[in-house]
Amino acid sequence: MEFLKILGISNTNFGSSSGEKWNQTKSEGELKIHSPVDGKFIASVYQGSEKDYEKLMKTAEGAFLFWRMVPAPKRGEIVRQIGNKLREYKEPLGSLVSYEMGKSLQEGLGEVQEMIDICDFAVGQSRQLYGFTMQSERPMHRMYDQYHPLGIVCTISAFNFPVAVYAWNAMLAAVCGDVNIWKPSSKVPLSAIATQNIIAKVLKENNLPEGIFNLIIGKGSTVGERILNDKRVAMVSVTGSTMVGKHAAEVVSARFGKTILELGGNNAIIITPEADLKIAIPAVVFGAVGTAGQRCTSTRRLIIHESIYNKVKDSLLKAYKSLKIGNPLDQKNHMGPLIDKNAVNDFLTALKRVKSEGGKIIFGGDVISGKGYESGCYVSPAIVEAQNHYEIVQEETFAPIL
Incomplete structure (x- = not known):
């Protein structure tokens, strides 16, 4: 299918990236992705390893030291460019979301539009990271508060929204000065790889370092648990079932980490x-x-x-x-x-x-x-x-x- 070629999806793909670069691990098993639409094989993905995860974390730690010092409006400018790049690739990415996940084409295109919309929103937020100033009882003194980025944050997304949920988290985190690691659902990894390829174009055009937008496709029992238990990950945003969310909340709160949980609904x-x-x-x-x-x-x-x-x-x-x-x-x-x-x-x-x-x-x-x-x-x-x-x-x- 033409949209696969446009999005840079090959017959076989690697599952972890720090931006433009991809780790070449093949030892963790291969996900063979078939479309629920017609049962046909789309492409395969080599899963990332715990070693890949550790490599991404080291890269992300270095990137954070740089990214947090970039003025927020300039971080917003990068997000604005990502939004524009998504506009260019809206039709092929929306088609892939529909074909890989099974939702209607209009819903697939709508998901990409949500990514674009959150980029626009985040750009505005990059100029609204306000803080209070307060009078002090000490002469010639004034107190103020100032927001500081958390550091490394992680987005764990579900199959039903292969790309939009990631953007909601990552684009807002980016303007705040955080760097993001994305673990998408193993049922829809190709949409994540395509998104990473689109973002990589903006990173390259702006000569930005590796580690600001990271991706790892791997097993929940290994990579997923590493993320939940990793004290270096300041916040974990999880979209999934209430059972998954309960487990994530217990593990992350035990290390006093922060969570955003978007779970089931009856x-x-x-x-x-x-x-x-x-x-x-x-x-x-x-x-x-x-x-x-x-x-x-x-x-x-x-x-x-x-x-x-x-x-x-x-x-x-x-x-x-x-x-x-x-x-x-x-x-x-x-x-x-x-x-x-x-x-x-x-x-x-x-x-x-x-x-x-x-x-x-x-x-x-x-x-x-x-x-x-x-x-x-x-x-x-x-x-x-x-x-x-x-x-x-x-x-x-x-x-x-x-």
Whole structure:
């Protein structure tokens, strides 16, 4: 595919970089990435090692000593250039996000736009790192406070937003004078490599040192745990399940590190008798099936007033029947695949639990097969009638189940 070539994605790729340079490790195993869209092989990635991580950390420590002394507005200028470079590569990067992860092309392009938007926001913030000045009780003295960068910060991102979450963290960290290490999900490493290649162009154009924007693709049990336990990492931003976040919080807080945790969500919408269903129904459907239900903000539960229950139910069933499920690069389709077959199994298991507790599946819940669905990752989104006390209702299911 042409967008792979444009983004610098080769048939085989290395998994750790300090900016322009890539470590050449091959000993930690190779991730073979297949698209959930059609099941076809995209490319492979050699995972980074603990030795690579240590090398990146040493480089990042040196880069921080330089970067923290660059005036904040000039750091903002670099971020502005990154935003402009992302504008140049918006279409190919958005296409890769869609093809590698399975979300719709519009959502893939929207993710890159979010990266661009946060760059613009961060540029403004680079001139707004204000501090207070205060009168002192001592003659001829004045007190003031001043923000200082934390140092090395790490972004651990999830598969459902392969690039946007990284940018939200890294671009704000950059204008604050921090250097960033990014550990993306091993399910979508190619989007991360493409992003690193784009940023590297800006680093080269400005003759900046290695170590400001770092990337490592590696095992959570090794590299991930090293990050959580490493006292040199001042802050860890984790996007993932509540279980992952709980573990990260325990480990990082034990060393008095800082965390930003963006975790799961068992989100509900309440529909009252006064609700405008012309607005509410499309919102519910998009919230439930967008990104195939694989968002922390996905709609999981719908609580409906009894006086309009049947009317809402009929409207939802009609809307769900009109959904087109298929290749997310085809903009006529509304929903693409789940990320992989493990996610499909989780979807089916959750529906079995619903039925075992007495719930009723009133729409969907099947794995779709046939032409165009060869990856085995496509499902028909499910609508379930359930009681609030069911155990399955109490937790997030990362799939299109309403």
